[in-house]
Amino acid sequence: MHKTIQQKLVKIEERYHVKILYAVESGSRAWGFPSKDSDYDVRFIYVHRPEWYLSIDQQGIGTKRDVIEEPINDLLDISGWEITKALRLFRKNNPPLLEWLRSDIVYYQKYAFVDNMRALESDVFYPSSMLYHYLNMAKKNYREYLQGAEVKIKKYFYVLRPLLACKWIEKYNTTPPISFHELLEDIVPEGTLKTEIDNLLKRKMIGDELDLEPRVNVINEFVEHEMARLEEYAKSLKVEVKDPTKMLDELFRGTLQEVWG
Incomplete structure (x- = not known):
């Protein structure tokens, strides 16, 4: 199944003209208590080409969605978040996203994005x-x-x-x-x-x-x-967290440069 999932990720890159940065298992298999008929819950983070971001229409307008969702079947549920959506949720300390970063079942990881993201986690922990x-x-x-x-x-x-x-x-x-x-x-x-x-x-x-x-x-x-x-x-609980937006902006721009040159 691991190979099948990787093949589907390659097809997603080709179909949507994106690069996948990180893909993991996120459901009961990642939590450590799958049953014999558990499906596969694959989640990924991806980045578009620079020109996708340099336009007058922002994501959410028209056809510019910030998610990719493949049809769900009995065996496989696969979907992903666009990088800026992921970073905004990271800024909010989004628990599902932070769980992705801890999954032991990694289907794909390329570039420095995820390692750099993990290095900033203490700056967003709330x-x-x-x-x-x-x-x-x-x-x-x-x-x-x-x-x-x-x-x-x-x-x-x-x-x-x-x-x-x-x-x-x-x-x-x-x-x-x-x-x-x-x-x-x-x-x-x-x-x-x-x-x-x-x-x-x-x-x-x-x-x-x-x-x-x-x-x-x-x-x-x-x-x-x-x-x-x-x-x-x-x-x-009373905790103050500094705004990490500048660091996350730099991570986004650096990833664009690393991935696309």
Whole structure:
């Protein structure tokens, strides 16, 4: 599949007259808990030729879109962000983008862009914004998926992963890792809770993820307690971040020069 994805990326470059800078896996495979029928969620960052940027119509006007989205099928979901869109989201400390930078499954990387971007991460890190993103995700998924007497196994991980990411931010004041296993090992101590999570994880990965069954009370109690506590913690955070726009402008211009000459 790796080769198939790389071939599709080459075709995207040819069809849209762009250069792909970075392409990674971003879904459950990157998080470390794919099931046997998980699809591939490929995300990439790309750059147009200089003349695309030097025109009176900015992106978003007419046909100048800032995303490339390929048709989704049962096996492959592939889409990408244009470089300036990616850098604006990077400036906002966008968690999905920062997760891309941490993916262990890299399909393509060329030029210095991503390494230079990673070097600037400390200049854009904003713990309040990131913590609220993950906390709101956990709360929303908890309301939608884990309120009934019976729940689907896989839905626990759509709540646990963002919740553990919040606790990582609280503990280390850094961007959390993408791997659920790393979060689990660091954040959850040995005991009943971790044992129950490990059991669910094993079952999900062998294909039990769609089964409805009684909810696991020890996990629900942990989630409810931590969501309430982290809500209060988030309110206490006060962090000022300097505007990194000038540095990101320089990164964009330098990438244009490196890629296109």
